[in-house]
Amino acid sequence: MSAHRKRSRPPTLVGRPSACNSGVTLFTLDDLPKDESLDTEPLSATPRRSKRAKYSASVKSESVAEVAEYVNCSPSRRTASVVKESGAASRCAGSSVASPSKQSVAKKKQALADLEMPHPAPPRWREVYDTIKDMRSRVVAPVDTMGAGAAQLGETDPKCQRFSTLVSLMLSSQTKDEVTSAAVKRLRQAVGGSLSVDAIRQADAKTISDAICKVGFWRRKTDYIKRTAQRLHDEFGSDVPMTEAELCSLPGVGPKMAILTLHVAWKVNAGVGVDVHVHRITNRLGWHNPPTKTPEETRSSLEAWLPDELRPTFTGLLVGFGQTICLPIGPCCESCQLSDGLCPSAQKPSAIKVRKGGSKIAEVTGPSLEIKFEEQDSKANITLEP
Incomplete structure (x- = not known):
């Protein structure tokens, strides 16, 4: 040495x-x-450690302690950045876990800004609206005679009228108007002739299920109707509430049902009720830029520019148009007045396939096939027209 x-x-x-x-x-x-x-x-008894090594070891030990504390704490404490316990503040999780990043907050604010941004009115929308209204004036659609407004015709008490409207809308989800109307009539008869809150509360679930078993998701709707009747009895004086928020708090009631209930039952202009017909037709007409993907996006877009005075009747107008002319599959574009330059989705078939009796069964595009039979030699001449 x-x-x-x-x-x-x-x-x-x-x-x-x-x-x-x-x-x-x-x-x-x-x-x-x-x-x-x-x-x-x-030389010391133990080897010297550099400052960097000491710092790394201290950070590592602190991180391990934080992770161990985070794992061992309860789920409610994991979501909090600081938890007070026995009068002292103790950290439960790191800031990266407790609070969202700046980037996610910015994205959320941008999404809210995009949602609240006024959507411009589409060009020539008024001309399209008036044309649809003119076509609907000459056609009676199922929604006109069997919709939510028709459900209250069988009642005399205003409370029962409003409640029957709400029940009809609850049953109409994923169900045609014809089936919904029949179910409302059977339910009214099953509970004693009047569709009231007390009658539904006193009826057992099997009675309600047997009456509405033809509608879609009838088991789930039976539970919704029973629970809604109890809520109306306990919190709203056995009457239908008058605000969209209160209606949406009821079991099985969404924004569309709430808005239409206010329109029909209370005559309150609460917005635009958007169902599958309104969502489909307005996107076919090109009224949303970019095209909407959900009914809620469609509603936000329409309420940004559609005049208030047209909203109460807008849904029924387009629903009937979708039930009779602008069908989900095989729309009747040849008989629609919007096909002449007002609808960007209009189809112009070049040939129509016809049954022996003369009724149309389908529309086809492409080259037409014409078959002629000659009686002289019983031979068939087939001509393919471009």
């Missing part, structure tokens, strides 16, 4: 009693004096 590494004396062990147990003796290395005659410090 070189002279500058030589020590004045070897390290010694010093024993001292433990503070926790007097019967235990702890041994430590005695402090080594520095040899001032040497230009280097003496």
